[in-house]
Amino acid sequence: MPEGPHRPRRGATTIEEVARAAGVSRQTVSNALNAPRRVRPETLDRVNAAIRELGYQPDQSARSLRSGARRTLGYLAPVDDPLDPNPLMAGFLEALVDAAGAAGQRVLLFRPGQGAADPVAAIDELVAARQVDGLVLADVLHEDVRIAHAARLGVPFASFGRTGPGEPQRWVDIGNEAAMAEVVRHLAALGHRRIGYLGAAEELPWMAARRAGFLAEARRLGLSAVAVGASGAGSSGTAAAGSVVASVRALLRGPDRPTAFAAGSDLLALDVYEAVRAEGLVVGPGGVAVTGFHDTPLCRHLHPALTSVRLPLRAIATALVGRLLDQVRGETAAGEGLELPTELVVRGSSGRPG
């Protein structure tokens, strides 16, 4: 609701006051801030001193109104429930805020209004209110309505997660296939010949890619590979954790028991731990090797500690911000995706087969 009364001015030092204190005009202060090279060094010093002394910062609203630059990037938070938060909300967001800050931008969080879960309307609102210079989208699907809509609006954007061939290629992503291929090679190097994969929510492109990467590399190396895992559950696989465990247990009881399992997430790896133990086997050297994905803090609390794939969150965030600002500045929108490498963090859970 719009408040009626006039708002009290906080300390609110204005450019005028700085100018007076430095004995120059408003515009000289503005120049000192926005084009320092145009101001004589000694004047610049004087102005900067006054700025520091008064603790002056330009009013961002006034600046935005005049210049058109909002110095703010919008992050469309994935639609999900606080009780089952998106893994990206932790970790990636920190990296994004840091990367944006380093580029002089702030990050504005937004989501579709609670209940009405229409991301398109949320984008429309934010853009129409001219609150951001660009948009960061995450958990992007191959044909994503958010991508299509942002492109239609003509607002600069970049996505964490690749888009299909028909969509604009303004994405940054990790190499999900490559990451799982590295996992497979790691396991193969340890001597494992029969390996299993545990996935979930495989309608999500990144989960499908991990599975595909696993199977492709296993085939290439001539390993015996089998993949299990249900579709349909949420991205963190809340639904049928129990049945997933059952699938792994069945494999472990089968004739050609895998000696190693790669999982599509750290939580799924935990399911593998449970299945392995339930079958009276052990995880790690001398037992069943297990790997996860995401390198969450969970990995370090498991025994043995979980080998996992670490995402280059800082590099992803920096690349997203960079591409976004290229578009904002009107430089040629590269129009190409960027795939960044992951890092395999080897811990006790992956060792030689027993």
Added chain:
Amino acid sequence: MPEGPHRPRRGATTIEEVARAAGVSRQTVSNALNAPRRVRPETLDRVNAAIRELGYQPDQSARSLRSGARRTLGYLAPVDDPLDPNPLMAGFLEALVDAAGAAGQRVLLFRPGQGAADPVAAIDELVAARQVDGLVLADVLHEDVRIAHAARLGVPFASFGRTGPGEPQRWVDIGNEAAMAEVVRHLAALGHRRIGYLGAAEELPWMAARRAGFLAEARRLGLSAVAVGASGAGSSGTAAAGSVVASVRALLRGPDRPTAFAAGSDLLALDVYEAVRAEGLVVGPGGVAVTGFHDTPLCRHLHPALTSVRLPLRAIATALVGRLLDQVRGETAAGEGLELPTELVVRGSSGRPG
């Protein structure tokens, strides 16, 4: 006419265009938006139709400049590493954005610049640039430099986490003691008489409170209680997970073996699982009961599923936003803290003693 500014104007429907389309003046449109009661109904309809048709939204920068209201709340993200993200970043942030949105506010994320980890400077910048109407602080310590500084600046703020008696009491918090007391009563009701507590990073007030709440209720009920857990580690206890497990194992081997363990976080509960199993015991009914704290998705992936304390994230966020906006509107800053109850989610990990 002035030349087009540096920046290309996006669709940018202005109030002027709406006024022309509706056949009224700018101010009538403004009134229709900000004080609809002052506009004749039939005129209002016409204006609203034009607004809808043109997809008009007021330019937030212009509006802010004029009115002083930023319609934005700043969230000072806890200082930590993306690789070891703060648990609040997931879950709480979703709830906060929703609550803010319901009150017509957006959420601006900010952190101290990477490297320079001074939250005070970050607050100064944001406030000086007049980018927000108020601040949300989290993971607040009893004597917190952020609280003191925000109070000194006179900027409206509210904190998730209570402040000490010398500080302004503009906090919302969960009842950490009460939550652990409920856990203790739950375990006692199941028949447990010897119970253990596993904590970590107990220099953090909320962790200390959980421990204290545990011990107090155990004493009140005449139970035999013992607490273990190191200080000094990060909030997620990355440091010495191994030694924590060792402490629990030692207790399990001791003469008066606890039949139940409450942990200060879900990850610590996982450590208890490991310790229990390492001692050849089982978790859950017939074995050692275990409870966690936070109700993260991890709980549902453990076997047996972990009993845990769920935080009322939506209520917390709503209360924080409400108190913040009270201050923004200049209404009497309540000056009192608000403690919200948690919810014990009972699952398979807590059962009758073996």
Added chain:
DNA sequence: TTGTAAGCGTTATCAG
């Protein structure tokens, strides 16, 4: 290099 003038889009004031 610096100062002058104008206006970004909106809302508050005060006439009609």
Added chain:
DNA sequence: CTGATAACGCTTACAA
């Protein structure tokens, strides 16, 4: 209830 006028604080032309 509506319409003209004046700011909010800043940055971009342009003149000195």
